[in-house]
Amino acid sequence: MRTPTTLATLGLLAMTAVWGSTFVLIKDVVGRMPVADFLAVRFLIGAVVMVVLFARPVWRLGRRQLVRGLLLGALYGVGQLLQTWGLALIAPSVSGFVTGMYVVFTPILAMVLLRRRMPAVTWLAVALSTTGLALLSLNGLAVDMGVWLTLASAMVYALHIVGLGQWSRSDDAFGMSAVQMLAIAAVCLLATAPHGPVWPPDRSAWLAILYMALIAGAGALLVQTWAQSHLSATRTAIVMTTEPVFAAAFAVLFGSDVLSWRMLAGGALVLAAMYLVELLPQRRDTVGAVQAEAIHHEV
Template identity: 30%
Template sequence: MFSPKRMLLLSDLMLLAVAVVWGTSYGVVKSALHFYPVLGLLTIRFGATFLILSPALRPLRAANARTLRGALMSGALLLGIFLCETFGILLTRAANAAFLISLCVVLTPIVEWSLLKRRPSRVEWAAVILSLSGAWLLTGDGALSLNAGDALILLAALLRALTVCVTKRVMRDSTLPPLSVTAVQSGVVAFGSATVALLLAPRQWQAVPPLVGHGAFWGYVAYLVLACTLFAFFAQNFAIKRSSPTRVSLLMGSEPAFGALFACLWLGERISTTAWVGGALIVAASVLATVRWPAWRVRAASRA
């Protein structure tokens, strides 16, 4: 048995590993897209995930209609997220994608205000302003420019924020294990990507690259399935139960930095000083929005 201190250290290391894995995923996806188009890649990635997690579908037999609708709805939103995110990665720098997707953290309070009627706090408003300033510096190096890929990543960030709030509303009474929900979501993303390709973009539906001669592509797919999906979800669930929200936020907030660093080292992307400053502001805003600030809350409560 591990001591509580060692368990805390293990959970921190696992969260840091998740941040590294998710950060590097943008560069890995961009590399995989050199071999296979977006919709085909999503079909393979999430189809494989669905097959691996298929034993976790057994609890669906006892699930009611409301729970099933909630799982399917969250899967549909996830499909939208990955369509925007993956096409966005194709059209912009992996470093931009890593930083911009983290805007979902500060967009969530605004979406929550619209859907769940919870007014954002002053700290959350400050985080929104800080993150928007960072996005302005990052996407145009201080100029008013936004390419199509950046816009798609921003839309994916907004959809992530919407997914958090919708899932909280429709899955509030769900009794399904998280792994079962992940399996359903993976199936929806795989089936949805294949359907969109067949009906709307047949050129995206190409012959699957053979294993012989395309080892790099299948290595990318294996990394996305095993590390970025299966390991990351397990590690996050394991660590959150054993760590404080502040520690979780600080460790996960490093994901965009790892993404940008990996894009520089793996893809050779060049990031200007202005863009690094913008990315740093986005990371800082994410930490500001998610960390609990007891002293500030006490002062705010005393003024109320």
């Protein structure tokens, strides 16, 4: 029988796989419409769908959780704007690496804000995943405005991960997700002021935005909100660094990239980091339980 922790990890992996499939789509769409307008349309669609589906869970949220959901959504919306503005200026591979730096910021913020001590194995996992991301994504790094914008988005995402890990409750997941989506849409709509959002220019752009709004937006945020009610913020961040691994796999699968030693080595390091924080503690607990059972029988 799978534990909620295992199911939460599998859910996050599925979510990052979906996110990994969107990089090329986003780069294409923002080449044909303004960044803020693209995000406003995307998250407005997601917000409308989620509020219609989850009106009752939203209504049941207490005032404290409602405010927390709005704050978390506003953070996520700012992160999306910064990341997508940065992506318009730099290569998707560089964007993937710099965004993935939330794996470094998350444990630091958890220590500073929540005063949580991190075991040595967590820092080893952070180092492995960061090295893996660099191998996957970088062929030289010019620190220009796009990089700084994306680095700022990574910091905001780390803050969102820490806050969601602290405030998320499994029975509030539907309501909290819908409230966050509303706040994200509001932030992105404000960024289109004073003219308001420009609509997608053609059918292919609409299809890409619908996929990103419903699957990579509303669906992914729901999965993350539920999963983080069962996982620590740092573990969540490390599991989510598999996003560039999936992005590279999709690129190879669809023929837009060629499999290389860097992909294999980088992916292996990211997966090793996830093993350290996810599977080793479970294995240790299992061994401990078996030993305790053996002692019990001996007595």
